[in-house]
Amino acid sequence: MIVHYGYVDGSGEYFIVVDTDRCNGCEKCVQQCPQHALELVTEFIDLEDKTVVAVTEEHRKKILYTCAECNPAENMTPCIVACEKGAIRCIWKPL
């Protein structure tokens, strides 16, 4: 499952995207995030609880500002680099 955390607003489209099929809950991205914007959560997938990464509720609503310093437009943020499974990417399209 592809989960989009973020929003579309008047200034553009901003999402941190997690592929829960690839994510193994290793937590490396959580440790690398300078803004502490990531956490492990329990998602219910195929009748099983699976531990996967998510953007914290607090940061979902201000992701444009939270992630700006990591240069998400290049898809080379510390969380993306830390992930060995290729489970995280960014969609960053300012208008």
Place this chain on the structure above:
Amino acid sequence: MTEPQKEYWRWEEYHRVLSEGNWKNKDLITAGVDVGSVGSKATIMIDGEVYSWAVRRTGSNSPDSAQKVFDWALENTGLKPGDIKYTVGTGYGRVNVPMANKAITEIACHAKGANYIWGPSVRTILDVGGQDIKAIHCDETGRVTSFLMNDKCAAGTGRGMEVFADLLKIPIEDIGKASLNVEEEPPPVSCTCVAFAKTEAIGLLRKGWTKEKVLAAYTRAMAVRMANLVNRVGLEKEFVITGGQSKNVGIVSRVETILGVKTLPSPNWREGGLDPMLAGAIGAASLAKSLYLKSKGT
């Protein structure tokens, strides 16, 4: 004596039992309770088929709202809380559903519910709730393949519509139709933020715009925003709208026009059909059945 002030935002609470007394002791009875930010929904299922439900406004106390909507769904069914083998709580207030055996996020529940209401062909779901908008893409089993939730603000949500109903003094049930009562579609309002849009709306009314025209401009702006989200998760022609705003014809028709896709026909909930607002609760009750069977090793 002055008349009490009318509350235009108040939408209809109701409950329904599909066919009374057709359950037996050996049937597997499950429940789904979806406590949303604005509406609380409960569905009772017998062997995976919807039997009864209730829809009411969520109060300030989530556990209390969950209990009330659950009790109401059981009313006139002959069922007692003890007859229910497994209950799943979902929605904004899911962790505060006292009778739930398990809380599950809306992600899994909504797609499962839409799959039940419209059948396995459903692929794209737009859920417009009280305080958030969800766009979901799923496969034929109701398994979610792509999910997006926008809960940044109340813009384009049911709560935003309630504010407009009150501002323009149009009952919430009539707001969709009223928004279509314009000679030509006005440009969308520039800002969908409820607080700012309200100010902008007052300005437009002063300029001599009709209430309908103001509503059309606001509804249009909301629909554009929703269409963006749908495109992000993947639009397919087997498309449905769930949540409270699925009853707003002004929203539904505009989203359809912008996306160039008609929604699959919805059941007529006023005449006993399943209510598209129930998607989360139906999905929760359906997953409750699967979880119960799994716990028994069958």
